[in-house]
Amino acid sequence: QVQLVESGGGLVQAGGSLRLSCVVSARTSSSYTMGWFRQAPGKDREFVVSISWSGDSTFYANPVKGRFTISRDNAKQMVFLQMNSLKPEDTAVYYCAAKYNRGSTYSGEYAYWGQGTQVTVSS
Numbered sequence: 334q335v336q337l338v339e340s341g342g343g344l345v346q347a348g349g350s351l352r353l354s355c356v357v358s359a360r361t362s363s364s365y366t367m368g369w370f371r372q373a374p375g376k377d378r379e380f381v382v383s384i385s386w387s388g389d390s391t392f393y394a395n396p397v398k399g400r401f402t403i404s405r406d407n408a409k410q411m412v413f414l415q416m417n418s419l420k421p422e423d424t425a426v427y428y429c430a431a432k433y434n435r436g437s438t439y440s441g442e443y444a445y446w447g448q449g450t451q452v453t454v455s456s
Contacts, residue, residue, distance in 0.1 A: 334358045334359075335361065335431045337358075337430070337445055338448070339355050339428065339429045339448065339450040340355075340356075340450060341353040341450060342451045342452045343452070344455065345453070345455070346454070346455050347421055347456050348418060348419065349419050349454070350416060350418075350419065351356070352414070353413065353429075353450060354411060354412070354413055354431030355369075355412040356413065357412065357429075358410065359410060363433055364386035364434070366383055366384065366386065366435060366437075367384050367430070367431055368380065368410045368430045368437075369385075369428065369429045369430070370427070370443075371425035372449075373422075373426075375417065376425075378440050379394070380439075380440065381393075381394055381414070381427070382403045382414065382435070382437040383403070384403045384405050385436060388404065388407075392438070393402055396422075397423075400416065400418045400419075401414060401416050403415075412429060414427070416449035416452070419452075419454045421455060423454050424453050426451050426452075427449060428446055428447055428448075429446070431443060431444065431449045432440065432444055436441060
């Protein structure tokens with residue numbers, strides 16, 4: 334069982350930065366991949382980035398490459414998403430998600446989800 338709680342969203346001007354955090358409460362010794370997804374109004378939920386249990390393997394969606402950075406601290410059971418050079422098209426609800434074993438860009442493979450945190454980027 335894994336419970337996730339995101340924080341750090343807010344309103345920022347284009348070009349600005351935000352850092353999202355996800356607190357992970359996991360009653361398991363199994364390794365799990367963490368991912369961030371986002372959903373804009375009227376659009377499907379889309380993959381943003383994932384990170385392996387060890388943190389040495391990450392995969393970014395093309396729209397955020399070079400601007401977003403994912404990291405994790407397993408000792409503190411936290412995952413972070415540093416978002417720089419934000420654009421209005423980054424506006425969405427951002428979700429933290431977890432799955433066992435290998436990473437995936439497919440939201441249906443993630444078993445655990447947070448409640449989401451709103452990120453709004455003004456032009």
